[in-house]
Amino acid sequence: MTDDLRPDEQATDHVDGGPVPGIPPDQSEWDDSLPIQSPWRIAWRRFKRHRLAFGGLIFVIILVAIAILAPILAPQDPNVVDVSASRNPPSADHLLGTDSAGRDVLSRLIFGSRVSLTVGVAAALSAAGLGTLLGLLAGVAGGWIDAIIMRVVDVFLSFPSLMLILLLVAVLGPSVVTIIVVIAFFEWPTACRIVRQMALSIKEQDFVLAARATGSSRWRIMRKHVAPGVLSPLTVVATLLSAGAILLEAALSFLGLGVKQPQASWGGMLEEAQSLTILKEMPWLWIPPGAIIALTVLAINFIGDGLRDALDPRQQM
């Protein structure tokens, strides 16, 4: 079985060094007077050449700014109920109209970014952290520890995780923290597999053999040699995990089992659209939140894609 859920190579990958449409030949804006380029600078320059990834990064930066500045940017209080202004179409007062409780859709959209980004970042970091820990342990220790961890991974990957996440959130009670913990608990195996695979291949490298020959302990090898090598694929995995976590949170809230009303979340805003009347007559209630979820996830996926290209050491500069 292939050892990762995501393909290693992307269509925009150019292993053969051929021309890639949409990416102009490298016109380095780099200052040539700098003789040494660190790996991170090289990666950053390569990342910038991937236009969609760079665009995605800018989109996410703007979104983070919106989330932080939400109280200043939002034209109205997102939770103020005004029954007399229920389901109003977009107007000068309410640029994106109002929902069934008369709340301003644009303001709720702005505040909703906080939930999505928090869940995306926190769940992805926790899942990646747990996955890295177990993946390193499996890869470096080997033997029966490896066998047990990998069987546990197989077990986790056999379950349709959404069903278990829904169950746990329903039992524990929906809150942002619960959602983050539960998503992390079921999404770590992807990171674990990839980290283990990287650790296994690094373990066989000459410099690790040299370290072992000169008497470095297993723990030191893991810390000094294997962990840094795992970092770049892990960055990619964590990025993709955060896109997945945002989608999961949106799905939970859409099903009414995620973030509780009246707190604004993008998925929760789409919940109302399950009624055909709203779906048909009031598109301002559901198209903007749906589109913003899709754009955010797309932007993050493009960033992950760009990182994959930029951090791949096999690739030509």
Place this chain on the structure above:
Amino acid sequence: MLRYLIRRLMIAIPVLFGILFMSFMFTRLLPGDPLLMMMSVEEFSATDEYMEQRRSDLGLDKPVPVQYVVWVGEVFQGNLGTSFHRRAPVTELIWDRLGPTALLTGTGILLALIIGIPIGVMAAVRQNSWFDYFSATGSMLAISIPNFFLGLMAIFIFSLQLRWLPTGGLRTLGMEPSLGDSLKHLIMPAGVLSAVLIGPYVRYTRQSMLDVLRQDHITTATAKGVRGRSIVIFHGLRNALIPLTTVIAIQIPALLAGTVIIETIFSWPGMGQLVLEAIRRRDYPIIIGVVLFSAVLVMIFNLIADLLAAILDPRIRL
């Protein structure tokens, strides 16, 4: 071949017991008496003395490992408990919903293969072309749009605006069942479900095609003067499709998770809808039953995919 088969089964067995263990843990961790999770329909009206007797029969007064063994025994006999709400055996409820879900997911996979494979092959043959670039961007878009939003948009466009397709259900109520009517109901949910699969299928087909096209037997075929198109199809694609069997199996958990949302939006009476209703009503035996059933199904499909790949590609067996 036999040795490979045995080795593969040896890996599957601990996974099966792991799946059973995790499901068992859920029955114990969820609020409520575990006895309630294992009762039959008639027992809901039984006397207290009888229930005490049953409790000790099921070993619920014994240590947890014993309880696990008894529970596994019950599961192997097909006893997944009884729905609190519907008062019917969970096995029966799942069995009733299996058909619609199999139809939906099967059609979804089929659609994704029909769309994904040709795009993947084209992208590989014209590597780094505009087509390659657009297919990659398109696949990325398809996995990024939340499936519930895609479903709502499909209903909005095809049912409410254009009025081409029904908004949901298995067939039109009160109408004589017909193939055309069923297809009309099937196409939209299956199409939305397939969106999440098309991206991975395109990527893997493309990658696997690129790997195959670099191999010696392709060069030989070209040197012999075989036409370009038959090289791609008969020499390339045939071999490139082998890894795809594994990809299809890997995607099944995601597909089953997708049915929870798609079946809810399109009122499709399948397992996904059943499980979501059960979650809303805290009907735990149904949830555990469906989750356990899905996981075992996924395990079996993974096993089949690995064996199929081994049969098709003799190199794997070595």
